[in-house]
Amino acid sequence: MTTELERYAASLLPVFGTPQLVIDHGDGAYVVDTAGRRYLDLVGGIAVNALGHNHPALVEAITKQAGQLVHVSNFFTTPAQIALAERLLRISGAPAGSKVFFCNSGTEAIEAAIKLSRRTGRRGLVAAQGAFHGRTTGALALTAKAAYREPFEPLIPDVTHVPYADVAALRAAVGPETAAIVLEPVQGEAGVVEPADDYLRAAREIASAAGALLIIDEVQTGIGRTGDWFGFQRSGIVPDAITVAKGLGGGVPIGALITFGEHTSGLLTAGQHGTTFGGNPLACAAGLAVLDTIEADGLLEHVGAVGDAFAARVTEAGIPGVRGVRGRGLLRAIVLEEEIAAQAVVTARGQGFLVNAVAPDALRLAPPLVITDAELATFADALPRILEEAA
Structure with missing residues (x-):
């Protein structure tokens, strides 16, 4: 048998x-x-x-939404998609003019973030040694592990990896051609490595001084995992964008790029990015159920x-x-x-x-x-x- x-x-x-x-x-x-x-x-x-x-709240939300509408394409929108975007902007503390792009995974959210950074007119990306940002070719360029990267090289160019939590190394790597710094608040795949409290604050200062974006990868740390809605919030900074996935759907595939403020949110315009399944009502209903339950309980x-x-x-x-x-x-x-x-x-x-x-x-x-x-x-x-x- x-x-x-x-x-x-x-x-x-x-x-x-x-x-x-x-x-x-x-x-x-x-x-x-x-x-x-x-x-x-x-x-x-x-x-x-x-x-x-x-979990009964998640099961009920998915069951109800499946009986109403599962997918409609992004020619249209749904109440669940709008409500989840509004909720993410609220819990992230995003300022006026911030926006959400929905996708299906953390890797896709990182890909959207890379395209966002290219719209600054610069090409350089700075990430950390020990980082894991995904396995598609763009996200893989930011991921540090050689065993993941080398079989698929050449990847996108102009990516520099610096020691994690090393402010001096980060400062030295960022310059006038840097489009974005991409960091995790806690490195999960590296062994759950947490930097000093002032590391993200220093990264924010370095990015701002260079005119680069600071993108925080919250795929693993977000949605309550660290005891805050997002891992960056404990540092008190305002990033230019964050990526979200994993816990957001409670098991239903969903990801998001959240852009902070009007300038960053205006970098990607109509037709410059998209995804077939992103923001579908089933996944968004699951996301709302997860956020509702975290708050209520x-x-x-x-x-x-x-x-x-x-x-x-x-x-x-x-x-x-x-x-x-x-x-x-x-x-x-x-x-x-x-x-x-x-x-x-x-x-x-x-x-x-x-x-x-x-x-x-x-x-x-x-x-x-x-x-x-x-x-x-x-x-x-x-x-x-x-x-x-x-x-």
């Missing part, structure tokens, strides 16, 4: 390798595989499932509280093999003393927990924002056994 994973291997391109599990369904912060085994989902679709699995405060409590619990436990906990809110990395993260993923899965080896010595956690302190505590309590077995 052919197994599901054998059928997968026979029918799908192997770009993701072999899946770890075949997931059948989920509820809250848990998923269940096709063999009936239950797991605490600390991956959250890689920071996507903001409301967890099978006080999830921003919840994320900050449970994330800090978890980090403190792991740190204070003095677990052998743990060097510390990085990150903010519910975007965290458990930093290990040895490079056993890949083995720890396997042992954790065997004990009913899904985690991600974001680096050889780091386990990334990006669970649903609705996860409870008690649920996170079960993982913290299991961590010594997990690491002992992995080692």
